[in-house]
Amino acid sequence: MGSSWEGRHSMRLRLTVPVELFAIGLAFLLGMLVLFLTGYPPFSALWALFRGAFGTRNAIGQTLTQATPILFTSLAFLLAFRSGIFNIGIEGQFLIGAFTAALFGISFRGLPFPLHAILALFSGGFGGAVYALFPALLKVYLGAHEVITTMMLSYVALYLTSYFVNYPLKAPGWVAQTEPVAPSARLPRILPPTQLSLAFPIALGLAFLVLWFLERTVPGFSIRAVGANPEASENRGISVRKYQILAFVLSGFIAGVGGGGEILGVHGRFVDGFSPGYGWDGIAVSLVGRLHPLGCIFASLLFGMLRAGGMTMTRVTKVPLDLSLIIQALVILLVAAPVLIEQLLTRRRKPRRSEV
Amino acid sequence: MVVLSVRGLTKRFGEVVANDHIDLDVEEGEIHGLLGENGAGKSVLSSCIYGLYRPDEGRIFLRGHEVHIASPFDAIRLGIGMVHQHLTLVPHLRVWENIVLGREPRRGLRVDRVRAFAEVERLLEETGFRLDLAKNAGELPIGVQQRVEILKVLFRGAEILILDEPTAVLTPQEVDQLIETLHRLKAQGKTILFISHKLREIFALCDRVTVLRRGKKVGTLPVSSATPQMLAEMMVGRKVFFEFPRERLAKEEVLFELSHVFTDPPGVPLQDVSLKVHAGEILGIAGVEGNGQSELAEVVVGLRKPKKGKVIFRGRDVTAIPPKGRILQGMAHIPEDRHRRGVILDFSVKENLLLGFETEPPFRKGRMTLDFARIRDFARQKIQEFSIVTPDEDTPLRFLSGGNQQKVVVARELAFHPLFVLACQPTRGLDVAATEYLRHILLGVKREGKGVLLISADLDEVRALSDRVLVMYEGRIAGELSPESDEYQFGLLMGGKALHEA
Numbered sequence: 001m002g003s004s005w006e007g008r009h010s011m012r013l014r015l016t017v018p019v020e021l022f023a024i025g026l027a028f029l030l031g032m033l034v035l036f037l038t039g040y041p042p043f044s045a046l047w048a049l050f051r052g053a054f055g056t057r058n059a060i061g062q063t064l065t066q067a068t069p070i071l072f073t074s075l076a077f078l079l080a081f082r083s084g085i086f087n088i089g090i091e092g093q094f095l096i097g098a099f100t101a102a103l104f105g106i107s108f109r110g111l112p113f114p115l116h117a118i119l120a121l122f123s124g125g126f127g128g129a130v131y132a133l134f135p136a137l138l139k140v141y142l143g144a145h146e147v148i149t150t151m152m153l154s155y156v157a158l159y160l161t162s163y164f165v166n167y168p169l170k171a172p173g174w175v176a177q178t179e180p181v182a183p184s185a186r187l188p189r190i191l192p193p194t195q196l197s198l199a200f201p202i203a204l205g206l207a208f209l210v211l212w213f214l215e216r217t218v219p220g221f222s223i224r225a226v227g228a229n230p231e232a233s234e235n236r237g238i239s240v241r242k243y244q245i246l247a248f249v250l251s252g253f254i255a256g257v258g259g260g261g262e263i264l265g266v267h268g269r270f271v272d273g274f275s276p277g278y279g280w281d282g283i284a285v286s287l288v289g290r291l292h293p294l295g296c297i298f299a300s301l302l303f304g305m306l307r308a309g310g311m312t313m314t315r316v317t318k319v320p321l322d323l324s325l326i327i328q329a330l331v332i333l334l335v336a337a338p339v340l341i342e343q344l345l346t347r348r349r350k351p352r353r354s355e356v
Numbered sequence: 357m358v359v360l361s362v363r364g365l366t367k368r369f370g371e372v373v374a375n376d377h378i379d380l381d382v383e384e385g386e387i388h389g390l391l392g393e394n395g396a397g398k399s400v401l402s403s404c405i406y407g408l409y410r411p412d413e414g415r416i417f418l419r420g421h422e423v424h425i426a427s428p429f430d431a432i433r434l435g436i437g438m439v440h441q442h443l444t445l446v447p448h449l450r451v452w453e454n455i456v457l458g459r460e461p462r463r464g465l466r467v468d469r470v471r472a473f474a475e476v477e478r479l480l481e482e483t484g485f486r487l488d489l490a491k492n493a494g495e496l497p498i499g500v501q502q503r504v505e506i507l508k509v510l511f512r513g514a515e516i517l518i519l520d521e522p523t524a525v526l527t528p529q530e531v532d533q534l535i536e537t538l539h540r541l542k543a544q545g546k547t548i549l550f551i552s553h554k555l556r557e558i559f560a561l562c563d564r565v566t567v568l569r570r571g572k573k574v575g576t577l578p579v580s581s582a583t584p585q586m587l588a589e590m591m592v593g594r595k596v597f598f599e600f601p602r603e604r605l606a607k608e609e610v611l612f613e614l615s616h617v618f619t620d621p622p623g624v625p626l627q628d629v630s631l632k633v634h635a636g637e638i639l640g641i642a643g644v645e646g647n648g649q650s651e652l653a654e655v656v657v658g659l660r661k662p663k664k665g666k667v668i669f670r671g672r673d674v675t676a677i678p679p680k681g682r683i684l685q686g687m688a689h690i691p692e693d694r695h696r697r698g699v700i701l702d703f704s705v706k707e708n709l710l711l712g713f714e715t716e717p718p719f720r721k722g723r724m725t726l727d728f729a730r731i732r733d734f735a736r737q738k739i740q741e742f743s744i745v746t747p748d749e750d751t752p753l754r755f756l757s758g759g760n761q762q763k764v765v766v767a768r769e770l771a772f773h774p775l776f777v778l779a780c781q782p783t784r785g786l787d788v789a790a791t792e793y794l795r796h797i798l799l800g801v802k803r804e805g806k807g808v809l810l811i812s813a814d815l816d817e818v819r820a821l822s823d824r825v826l827v828m829y830e831g832r833i834a835g836e837l838s839p840e841s842d843e844y845q846f847g848l849l850m851g852g853k854a855l856h857e858a
Contacts, residue, residue: 217724221707221714229700234659235691236712237680 020290020335024302027330034326035319045319052312053305059312061194065266067304068196069094069275071203072258073282074289074296075210076128076251081291081343082214083247084227089135089150090255091279092157093128097256098263099161100127102270105181105263116184121202121260128256129249131157136248140241146248154279165272176272187265197265199258204297206254211293223247255279287336291343303328357419359384359547360405360436360516365414367400374400376571377414382516387538387548389562389579391555393591393788394758396568398551402518405549406438407431437514439505441521447494452476454493455508479511484540499530503537510546517541518549523557527644528815528847535561553591553788555584556816569593592788602839603803605636606823610671611807612687612776617655617665624648624831626655626662631826631833633776633807638798640822640839641811644850648831649811650692653780656809657689658682670775683712688769690762692780692811698765699753706735706749709768738767759790766797777801780811795821815846 032042053063073090080087087093101124108116135153138144166176187198214220225233226243234240258278267274285303289295310324362380366373375397382388392398403409405416407425415422418434425431431438445454452473461471476489485507493504502522509517519538523531538548538561552558558565559579567574567590574590612633619626626648633639641649654660655667658679667675674682683689691697699708710731713719719734721727735749742763746756753761762782769777779798783791798821801808812818818825819839827834827849834849 216726216728218714218720218726219724221710221726225700225703225707225711228702229696231697232700232711235657235679235689235697237678237683238712239678239680 023334024331027327027334030330031323031327040319045317048313048317049309053309058194061191061196062308063304064200065196066307067300068200068203069258069262069278070281070285070303071300073255073279074285074300076255077283077286078291080247080251082227083223083244085244085248086147087150087251088147089154090282092154093131093252093255094259094279095157095161096131097124097128098259099270100124101260102178102263105185106179109182113184117187120185120264121257124260125253125257129253132248132252136245140245162272165270178270180269185264195266199261199265207293207297284332284336287339357384359419361417363415365411367404367411373571378573380566384547385545386563387542387550387561389558389565390551391558391565392568397571398568432512435515437509438518441524443501445493445501448492451487451491451493451504452489454504455511459512499526516547520551527850528843555587567591607635609635611635613668615666617662619651620663623651626651626831629833633809635807636805638802638808638810638822640818640825641828642815642818642825643828645813647828649828656778686775688774688777690765690769690779690782694765699761701754704750704752705746708753708764709735709738742767759786776807778809
């Protein structure tokens, strides 16, 4: 029997990456087919997309800028998921984080540069964490399912922040936005003239930090244990409640830092509707990244590339932005959906004793 | 006359050869035992005969003619019926409805209920079974339900019956009744293939026995010329020690105590459960499964809070202390369902060995970080000490055999010299070799002057290992017996009868 389990085990590891690359290639191919059928030149469109994503210094900056918020949100989703929590309200925590970071950046003027920015970023994380604490407590103590609560709280966050920037905190002018944050709270741009800011290396570092946390620390180990088998964890004295709350709150924290990074790095103020759904995208990115922090880096780069390249492609050729959206959707369908289904199925399936 | 004959039957699952060129001859009108450890290939062989699996090689003959059995329908048509280990009755259909289900006499498109009932009654008469046909199947005791299953198969005209480990779910009395039933069927000319890994049943029932080991046939012999020792050695492939010398080592010191414990549902409510485990003692809990044993185990380790009563460990009241505190004070738990409570299948061997100790100093460096070099060394040491068969410590537990998974649990639970071990169904699903190993481990724990609370549905196991035995019935302690008491007394208590009623 020896060889059989060894074989299956290593086969699994060996297969996932090629299968995934194949699926991504297939998504591109199908996207091009759609273009061809609708009368656009598929190859030049694809070429424009790639050029828009990697062709120039600016293009690369754009790709990385677009990858940054979804790297944060995908890591946030991943961390909660590893504890068995399905935090699909990352958008809400992201927005609250962005909002608190903006407030912190606007106020406390006079704090010196790195300190103000760091504290503003942390306050964003703190806002996200607090916003995740509600559904965490509802889940753990009242049994309210987090899918419902977090999704509803996302809309609460969306309209709440929107209200504030439209009314009490609106800066003079036509646009619904706050006053700009103090220059001392801004995250420096690292590839001018693009919008790429220090938020990107921070997100990158965070991915490695999350990996280290999950694999090498006591709470990380406990979070994974609780997510993989709550009953066995309970039996071994690992509190499911405690670690699910911790993972939920950390997830909200990361999402909040992501929101703060977007405000302090890119926009410089809270603009109504600045997020095209980075929180929701994070879920898909996380799944495409196979719920692994390093996978999230690659998946967020892929999605960032599609976004940045797509915008350039639309400007340069007449191909509508929809191509990159279609490819994005196909990637999600072909890569993320199977991962999710597999995860949910293995979670549901009760292990059974069996006799050969 | 040979009624069923199998030649060179081979069945592979991937690289695993579950049946390797097996020959089998079953005589008409005999009870033929099929004996082997878990994983020996008994169930696979019978499933091939019944058409549930298609063999990769080999031929099956029925009364000398080759037959191709592609599905259970073919098997039933040829007069082969199978009673599965897990009962398949519909609980809220009546007994007679269950029997005719799938083969109802019809009148037009409608079920002819009158004729169906009459046919079942005639079958009862012919076979001499006694049953209340009008009862709902779900209301019947398991042993009776199994009789209904047998009737179901007979109703379909089976001449050859395959019974797959039918006694696994029965009390000793029910086993006796089953044996009687099968003898009667034999007298009526039926042929029976009886699958088991319990030697006692083979001796009580079978005319001849075929022993399988690791997918291969070891031999067929008349039971009258066999001894238990001989068959066991054929099964395992080496000398086996069944009899453990019973050493009286119990001291005065009470290690663990439950005092008048009551619990609420969910689950079977415990009612006034009291017990004491002394140092150097194995206290056994016998009983048919589902009579509160799981709930008792949960109370012992702290997963369930008693409504009333106390849990006392090493002289201290630990009723309010959660599992972690009890583990750190020296309590170990081998859970009944290891996949559910014992291990994390997606975690590596190493991580499973660490589970629950991750907060403890030897495995930490600094406050929060794990010392993976230490953990790896610890894992390797345990893998060697308990001869856990695994490619390395990083292999996910999912890929280990059941016996090796259980060894991981035991290695972890005994790693820090617990004073008290709760062992629930510790050898369930394990083969003879792993079972023997585990029993030696438990006796070793006792010999070191520690206490063991052994909960097992396997009465032979409880009796072989324990110094004293409590029998549980419907959430109560029905009585205490010496392990040497005769089986009949155990059966009475397990069936809910007080001894004086007998």
